[in-house]
Amino acid sequence: xxxxxxxxxxxxxxxxxxxxxxxxxxxxxxxxxxxxxxxxxxxxxxxxxxxxxxxxxxxxxxxxxxxxxxxxxxxxxxxxxxxxxxxxxxxxxxxxxxxxxxxxxxxxxxxxxxxxxxxxxxxxxxxxxxxxxxxxxxxxxxxxxxxxxxxxxxxxxxxxxxxxxxxxxxxxxxxxxxxxxxxxxxxxxxxxxxxxxxxxxxxxxxxxxxxxxxxxxxxxxxxxxxxxxxxxxxxxxxxxxxxxxxxxxxxxxxxxxxxxxxxxxxxxxxxxxxxxxxxxxxxxxxxxxxxxxxxxxxxxxxxxxxxxxxxxxxxxxxxxxxxxxxxxxxxxxxxxxxxxxxxxxxxxxxxxxxxxxxxxxxxxxxxxxxxxxxxxxxxxxxxxxxxxxxxxxxxxxxxxxxxxxxxxxxxxxxxxxxxxxxxxxxxxxx
Ligand SMILES: *Cc1c(COP(=O)(O)O)cnc(C)c1O
Numbered sequence: 001x002x003x004x005x006x007x008x009x010x011x012x013x014x015x016x017x018x019x020x021x022x023x024x025x026x027x028x029x030x031x032x033x034x035x036x037x038x039x040x041x042x043x044x045x046x047x048x049x050x051x052x053x054x055x056x057x058x059x060x061x062x063x064x065x066x067x068x069x070x071x072x073x074x075x076x077x078x079x080x081x082x083x084x085x086x087x088x089x090x091x092x093x094x095x096x097x098x099x100x101x102x103x104x105x106x107x108x109x110x111x112x113x114x115x116x117x118x119x120x121x122x123x124x125x126x127x128x129x130x131x132x133x134x135x136x137x138x139x140x141x142x143x144x145x146x147x148x149x150x151x152x153x154x155x156x157x158x159x160x161x162x163x164x165x166x167x168x169x170x171x172x173x174x175x176x177x178x179x180x181x182x183x184x185x186x187x188x189x190x191x192x193x194x195x196x197x198x199x200x201x202x203x204x205x206x207x208x209x210x211x212x213x214x215x216x217x218x219x220x221x222x223x224x225x226x227x228x229x230x231x232x233x234x235x236x237x238x239x240x241x242x243x244x245x246x247x248x249x250x251x252x253x254x255x256x257x258x259x260x261x262x263x264x265x266x267x268x269x270x271x272x273x274x275x276x277x278x279x280x281x282x283x284x285x286x287x288x289x290x291x292x293x294x295x296x297x298x299x300x301x302x303x304x305x306x307x308x309x310x311x312x313x314x315x316x317x318x319x320x321x322x323x324x325x326x327x328x329x330x331x332x333x334x335x336x337x338x339x340x341x342x343x344x345x346x347x348x349x350x351x352x353x354x355x356x357x358x359x360x361x362x363x364x365x366x367x368x369x370x371x372x373x374x375x376x377x378x379x380x381x382x383x384x385x386x387x388x389x390x391x392x393x394x395x396x397x398x399x400x401x402x403x404x405x406x407x408x409x410x411x412x413x414x415x416x417x418x419x420x421x422x423x424x425x426x427x428x429x430x
Contacts, residue, residue, distance in 0.1 A: 017332055023401040031317075032325055036398045038313050039246075046403045046410075048382045051192075051220055051360045051393030054246030057309040067305045085301050090291060092304065093254060095311045096245070099319060100218060100237065101228030102256050108291045109254045109307055110299060113219055113240050114147045116255040119267035119294060120236035121155055121184060123257075124213045125163065127264050128183040132211060135183035139212070141174060142167040145192045148217055152186060175206050182212040189227075190220035190358030193385045195350035197225065197358050201232040208233065219243060222254070223310075224326065224359035224395075226319040229256060236261070244359065244395060246310035251303050255294045262290055271296035313397055325396035326359040329404055333361050333392060336408040344415040349389060360393040367422055369430065371411075374420035380407045384430045 017023050027033055039055045041047055047055055071079040080086045093107030100107070110116070121138065128135050138152045149165060156163035168177045178185050185207040190197045204214040213235040221227055223244030229237055237256040241247030257265050266287065272278045273295035276286045287293040314322075334348060349362040365371050368388040375382060375390075382392040392407070414420055 017336075017401065017405070020402065020405045023332075023405040026328070026401040030325065030401070031321060032396055033400070035313060035316060036400065038316075039398045041398060044379050046380045046407045048380065048392040048394065048399070048403075048407060050246070050395035050398070051224070051243055051358075051391070052383055053249060054223075054243055054310060054395065055398055056248070057246055057313055059309040059312065060248060060306045063305055063309050064302065067302050072302075085299075088301070088304050089252075089295055089299055092307050092311065093291060095308065095315075096222075096241075096254055097256075099227065099245075099311075099314055100222055100239070100256065101230050101232075102237075103230070103259065105290055106258055106262075107254055107256050108294045109241060109252050109304060110295050111253060111255075113217065113238050113253040114151050115269070115296070116238040116253050116294070117148055117186075117215070117217060118151045118155055119269055119296075120215050120238055120255060120257075121152055121186065122267040122269075123261075123265045124184045124215055124236060125155070125159070126266050127261075128213060132183075135181060135211065136162045137164055137166045137177075137181045138184045138186050139166045139168060139174070139177045139182050140186045141171060141191075142169045143191060143193065144186075144188050145217070145219065148186065148188060174203070178207055178210045178212050180211070182207075182210065184215055185212050186215045186217075188217040188219060190225065190360075192220055193349070193362060193389055193391070195220075195358045195360045195362050195391075197221075197351075197356050199355070200227075200234065204233045204235075220358050220360070223314065224322075226323050230258065234258075236265075241307045241310065245307070246313065246397075247307035248303060248310070251307050251310075252300060255291075257291055257294055259290075262293070265293055267294070269296045273297055273299075317397075322396045326394055327354050327357070329394040329396065329399055329401065330357060330359065330361050332401060332404050333394065333408065336404065337363065337411065340408055340412045341415055346415075359395070360391055362389045362391050364388045365390060365415075367420060369426065370420040370422050370424045371414060372430075373424045374414045375407075375410060378410045378414070380410045 040058050041055055071083040089108045089110045092109040094104045097107045152165045156165055168174050187198055207214040216234050216237040218237055218239030222239040240253050242251040270285050274293045276288045347364040351357050368390045369384045372384040372390050
């Protein structure tokens, strides 16, 4: 699809879309509009949570049927070879690679983001232990997604060689924390809570200039913002497929190991799938060449197969067109909320500068949880993150401009009429 760039909407989006009809007109001109047809979205729902669980590609239902009924049901164990089950982590990795600026043979779709991060960090620490053994800290931001910090901390304690995680509260002090002790700078490119985007190339350059390796988590970036891991010079990266990549609930994550680091990539989860010859059943472990060494054990085939349906959709467009629409949607949402809900105590958490923003927008409200529950009851699905933050994700593949308008109108109505329950009880997943 050749995407003509949509007309630019600046922070003064209201001038362009001051009415619902203006939003309909933007949809009519949207080069990505037809891709919405590729998703099954329930009627009466405005889904603004694709940053947490992407919507279902229509193709996923038939694919699930095929994997379960034919490949598993009829062909049974033969499918490891005949249906390509065994090669799937690498085949899907190659299909995902263009979205993140990776090359063929550098990405595997496997395991969870948490586990892949563990492997990448373990490998990075092992590389540093040979080059500069005095470096003992993994530097990250305190506001990083907790699992990233938990995994880094768990690894550091387990190794028991003086490694520790250094949490940086103030982002202005991040660069200074990459000092002579720093082995690895581990960052999430777009923050899950604030939607703030780091400058990957600049921070990676800074890490390298100061002797550290740079490991990036792309959970809220892959499929949301254009990425070029090679141009940025990143060392390792991991990310989710169930968020913007629409792979399905709990779908396997991905790990990127660039070719120039593959020979040195060693991690402790040396299961048989990371062996050079798994079916040789040999006594000693010998790591596979290439990205195969990033695997561990048997893959969840049914879930893995559905990841492909999400990736296919991206091949009908490009990340530049997706980014252009994403910025239009988030600009419009910010402008409309600030104009139409101005009487209410909403605070924008997400940066206004385009280059510092991902594809979701967060606002605080003193009753953020209750307001979000009221929105969900009215069919506007976002989510809530502590403290007091309402998150709204914008997925250009299926979110329309008119959805932005309608979502803001529901929000305004709830706030104007105070139709939210201040004592709403929390579900396990918020
Ligand atoms: C969503 C997310 C994860 C999820 O990790 P899982 O192991 O798949 O549960 C990890 N890190 C970040 C930054 C995330 O946003």
